[in-house]
Amino acid sequence: SQQGEEDPQALSIQEGENATMNCSYKTSINNLQWYRQNSGRGLVHLILIRSNEREKHSGRLRVTLDTSKKSSSLLITASRAADTASYFCATDALYGNEKLTFGTGTRLTIIP
Amino acid sequence: DVKVTQSSRYLVKRTGEKVFLECVQDMDHENMFWYRQDPGLGLRLIYFSYDVKMKEKGDIPEGYSVSREKKERFSLILESASTNQTSMYLCASSLPRRYNTEAFFGQGTRLTVV
Numbered sequence: 001s002q003q004g005e006e007d008p009q010a011l012s013i014q015e016g017e018n019a020t021m022n023c024s025y026k027t028s029i030n031n032l033q034w035y036r037q038n039s040g041r042g043l044v045h046l047i048l049i050r051s052n053e054r055e056k057h058s059g060r061l062r063v064t065l066d067t068s069k070k071s072s073s074l075l076i077t078a079s080r081a082a083d084t085a086s087y088f089c090a091t092d093a094l095y096g097n098e099k100l101t102f103g104t105g106t107r108l109t110i111i112p
Numbered sequence: 113d114v115k116v117t118q119s120s121r122y123l124v125k126r127t128g129e130k131v132f133l134e135c136v137q138d139m140d141h142e143n144m145f146w147y148r149q150d151p152g153l154g155l156r157l158i159y160f161s162y163d164v165k166m167k168e169k170g171d172i173p174e175g176y177s178v179s180r181e182k183k184e185r186f187s188l189i190l191e192s193a194s195t196n197q198t199s200m201y202l203c204a205s206s207l208p209r210r211y212n213t214e215a216f217f218g219q220g221t222r223l224t225v226v
Contacts, residue, residue, distance in 0.1 A: 030212065031212055033215075040200075040220070040222070041219060041220060042116075042202060042217035042218050042219045043155075043202065043217040044217070045214040048213070048214050050212060088154065088155065090155075090215075092209060097162075097168055098160075098162055098208060098209045099160050099170065100145070100157075100204075100206075100215055101157070102147070102154050102155035102156075103154055104152065104153060104154035105154050
């Protein structure tokens with residue numbers, strides 16, 4: 001079963017603009033993670049936010065977490081052509097087996 | 113530089129063949145995972161392992177088995193390959209949950225079953 005669902009499924013913006021992607025999930029979590037995947041490659045970890053954190057920054061990335069709404073957002077500021085990729089959220093559930101459950105991803109295209 | 117290495121980037125196999133996908137990590141991670149990725153479906157967990165010789169079914173284990181004889185190696189086995197197993201397969205590893213850290217992924221194996 002898919003724990004996380006990303007929204008939108010696809011996003012195209014002009015270079016320099018900000019990109020926002022959202023993720024919703026269903027069960028209580030230990031942490032939520034965001035990954036990037038360039039076409040046909042493996043996933044690269046971007047940022048991890050723990051269940052007791054509300055916001056986290058890493059360079060041009062800002063992640064927020066609202067556990068009451070079971071949702072998270074990823075903001076990429078001042079986008080670049082190299083940001084073109086698919087972005088996935090993944091949740092580590094608070095209870096049960098130690099596994100990451102992924103959503104279906106957002107395909108981000110940055111137009112030069 | 114930490115690494116998860118999958119044995120092949122591209123693989124073409126015939127229907128009915130037994131297929132082995134190998135994954136090796138050099139980070140001494142306890143947890144290892146096999147996912148498959150299909151367009152529009154995201155990543156779906158096939159099997160995972162939290163220790164040597166230990167395994168747990170994921171969301172879509174049918175048609176697959178796994179083997180973990182050594183901590184660094186996790187193998188995915190397609191007992192009798194079928195065309196609906198044509199997909200991208202991704203291996204990952206991580207520390208146990210209590211460390212609250214990320215997973216590391218291999219480069220993926222694109223398997224085509226003809």
